[in-house]
Amino acid sequence: MNWHLLTYFGDSMLLLPCAAIIVALLLWTPSTRRATWQWILLFGFAGGLVCLSKLAFMGWGVGSREFDFTGFSGHSALSASIWPVLLWVLTGRFSRPLRITAVLAGYVLALAVGYSRLVVHAHSVSEVIAGLVLGYTISTTFLMLQRPNAIPRLSYPQLATALILPLFLINTGKVAPTQGLLEHIAAAISPAGKAFTRADLHRMQVQPVQADLVIE
Numbered sequence: 001m002n003w004h005l006l007t008y009f010g011d012s013m014l015l016l017p018c019a020a021i022i023v024a025l026l027l028w029t030p031s032t033r034r035a036t037w038q039w040i041l042l043f044g045f046a047g048g049l050v051c052l053s054k055l056a057f058m059g060w061g062v063g064s065r066e067f068d069f070t071g072f073s074g075h076s077a078l079s080a081s082i083w084p085v086l087l088w089v090l091t092g093r094f095s096r097p098l099r100i101t102a103v104l105a106g107y108v109l110a111l112a113v114g115y116s117r118l119v120v121h122a123h124s125v126s127e128v129i130a131g132l133v134l135g136y137t138i139s140t141t142f143l144m145l146q147r148p149n150a151i152p153r154l155s156y157p158q159l160a161t162a163l164i165l166p167l168f169l170i171n172t173g174k175v176a177p178t179q180g181l182l183e184h185i186a187a188a189i190s191p192a193g194k195a196f197t198r199a200d201l202h203r204m205q206v207q208p209v210q211a212d213l214v215i216e
Helices: 003-008 014-029 030-060 072-089 098-117 125-145 156-172 178-189 197-203
Strands: none
Touching: 003 014, 003 098, 014 030, 014 072, 014 156, 014 178, 030 125, 072 098, 072 125, 072 156, 098 178
């Protein structure tokens, strides 16, 4: 198994354009234009929360040494929020069983991406679980808000066009410099003047409580 290829399915270089494709496809169909704002707000909330959690740790060391938590796994959160929705949009013209299968495949793909983050030692278990829970909440909420008859029904040329950019990005495998950018921002706003790291988290020692000894 090529875990680095699998983990790329959660990279923002691939998924942010996919999120934009969802917006474009929802706008294309009159019956789903209202859903565009639902998607933008829900996905924006997830992305903002992921970034804030990472900046809170990198800038101020806000995390959990006990759970090895330094912020939501962005790959896990993006995968779980985008893939089920994107596959729902792309399969709108097909039968209901096929659409359900596609959405379930999106959930499974996100789970596999989250697991790959553990295999490549990019995140802890708590960070992956938190990211998946956040992303699944976003995608499931969006899908539950949709009316049964309000589904984008793409023609085959439209479907092929929508897949061109994702397939091109997967072929290039270029990784987004998101982590480095967040570290740069954190160093600029941090009182310490540098970005906290996981190693810093594990060096933090719990100060023992000094008890007064009473000698009778």
